[in-house]
Amino acid sequence: MLSNEQIIGQALDRIEAGYVFPEKVADIDAAIRRRLVAGEYDNLDGPALCETVTAHLQKVCPDKHLRLLWSDQPQSLDPADEDGGRAAFLALLRAENQGIRRVEHLDGNVGLIDVRRIAYADEGAAAIGAAMQLVALSSALILDLRACSGGTPEGAAMWCSYFFRDDQVHLNDFYERSTGATRQFWTTAHLPAPRYADRPVHVLTSAMTFSGGEDVAYTLQAHGRAVVVGETTRGGAHPTARHPVTEHILVTVPTARTINSVTGTNWEGVGVIPDVPVPADQALDTALKAILGA
Secondary structure, eight states: OOOHHHHHHHHHHHHHHHOSOGGGHHHHHHHHHHHHHTTTTTTOOHHHHHHHHHHHHHHHSOOTTOEEEEOSSOOOOOGGGOSTTHHHHHHHHHHTGGGEEEEEEETTTEEEEEESSBOOHHHHHHHHHHHHHHTTTOSEEEEEOTTOOOBOHHHHHHHHHTTSSSSOOEEEEEEETTTOOEEEEEOOSOOSSOOOOSSOEEEEEOTTOOTHHHHHHHHHHHTTOOEEEEOOOOOOOOOEEEEESSSSEEEEEEOEEEEETTTSSOOTTTOOOOSEEOOGGGHHHHHHHHHHTO
16 A cells, blocks of 8 residues: 555656646646655545645646546556546446437527537547437527536547538647647548538536536637637646556646647636626526527
């Protein structure tokens, strides 16, 4: 069984090896080790240790993806099984209908899709297409991301692709530290349901909307394809790998950064700022009034 000092040491090693901003690693390491020497992590149990270290990490480096996470379910420590959390997230998506909570047809021929997670583009394509097929004949669409807690950049690009006419729209770039390469994301050429390129789209957000959900909201807003209604989102823009330190503790390390093709930046630390700021619980009614002219 690892001591708290060993857990923190291994987490810091992962951050040093992979964090997308290597110039910040020395400050992160020094700040956490000062607290370690001062005994601030002595006698903390697993969940409390994760919560405390995360708060200290984000104090010195306000990156909301830089965290220690407690998992009630044991995680494999076999290096051969390590996949950055993909297998666990795939299982979660399969249990949650690829992140799609509900699809509704509202009065006034308005479609509503409630998305809680952004699925992988390959496994999620059929479910995303099914949702978009159900709203294909609506006059306007509301994409509810108020409870969307994150997901994958590939899936975000697929969701966004439905709202443009073709595959000629450059959405954003991802710079990866490990390779030094920049990967471009464009709208997808072939989709399993009709595009929704010629009608109004409103995206609902809350202070809890995070990561992949923010990607969809920010991208559609930046390209002038949707009106964002609700609250400023949490502000986590960096694709992240998850590494098990113990069977119950993982360190999440942002390994890449998003660069929007329109703004040249992203929503890290500032969130997606809505076009129509209202409390989250009023966002749906506000969007409907705007769409229906009420």
